[in-house]
Amino acid sequence: MEDNRETFDHSDTIQEERILTFMESMGGSNTPFLQEKEREALAEDIPIIREQTQSLIRFLLELRHPKNILEVGAATGFSSLFLRTYADKDAKITTIERDPERAERARLHYREAEEAGVFQGTPGITLLEGDAADILKTLEGEYDFLFMDAAKGQYGNFLPEVLRLLSPGGLLLSDNIFKDGEILESRFAVKRRDRTIHRRMRDYLYQLTHDERLQTLLLQEGDGAALSVRKSNS
Ligand code: SAH
Ligand code: MG
Numbered sequence: 001m002e003d004n005r006e007t008f009d010h011s012d013t014i015q016e017e018r019i020l021t022f023m024e025s026m027g028g029s030n031t032p033f034l035q036e037k038e039r040e041a042l043a044e045d046i047p048i049i050r051e052q053t054q055s056l057i058r059f060l061l062e063l064r065h066p067k068n069i070l071e072v073g074a075a076t077g078f079s080s081l082f083l084r085t086y087a088d089k090d091a092k093i094t095t096i097e098r099d100p101e102r103a104e105r106a107r108l109h110y111r112e113a114e115e116a117g118v119f120q121g122t123p124g125i126t127l128l129e130g131d132a133a134d135i136l137k138t139l140e141g142e143y144d145f146l147f148m149d150a151a152k153g154q155y156g157n158f159l160p161e162v163l164r165l166l167s168p169g170g171l172l173l174s175d176n177i178f179k180d181g182e183i184l185e186s187r188f189a190v191k192r193r194d195r196t197i198h199r200r201m202r203d204y205l206y207q208l209t210h211d212e213r214l215q216t217l218l219l220q221e222g223d224g225a226a227l228s229v230r231k232s233n234s
Helices: 002-026 032-043 051-064 078-086 100-115 132-138 152-165 192-210
Strands: 068-072 092-097 125-129 143-148 166-175 214-219 225-230
Touching (some): 002 051, 032 078, 051 078, 051 143, 051 225, 068 152, 078 092, 092 132, 143 152
Parallel strands (some): 068 092, 092 125
């Protein structure tokens, strides 16, 4: 039996790879500027949104036309420039990054976009530098699209503030929920030092799927993504 399972797992993986390759071959391409930024980020091992997640975000932007977007985890700015490219022109985009070097690089990339004339004028992205645990508390107003893409073990800590900021009908997209497949493993199969994050991500997913105010879909896209909508009567 064990041997059979091995064989099945193996062919499943090949099948999954074929599906992924096929779907990616059908994907539309980004603007040249985004393509260049994507190449740069990947060359530096910055964990930017994967292709399938990009398609998902583009779809959601077109479906909902959010006007006030908040991202947690800017890194070097690829995804915020991506959002800027495909969101409505009058959408406000705010992003948070705690790593000073990455925040500086993001600002540089925003300037590059301006100099290359990619957008009319500056990209107009508001970058808030600091820990989201502090910054989220200071934000006011309602966001109709929230992209959670920071330290995976902290999503749960951010959730109360995120729910305060998410408008009724607003979308919350949480990226990398599978952490390269690790979250799917039994906690005993996970290295001791990774167990905390394993437990926290599972708790977070439990909260998303059991909170009365949310309706949540868990998706396989990219490294796994949770798509939640805040119920309009909540
Ligand atoms: N959204 C980016 C990738 C983000 S990578 C893109 O797709 O292009 C995750 C980023 O979150 C890292 O740069 C990390 O420094 C930042 N981060 C992690 N924890 C954070 C926190 N508590 N507050 C703010 N930023 C955080
Ligand atoms: Mg991500």
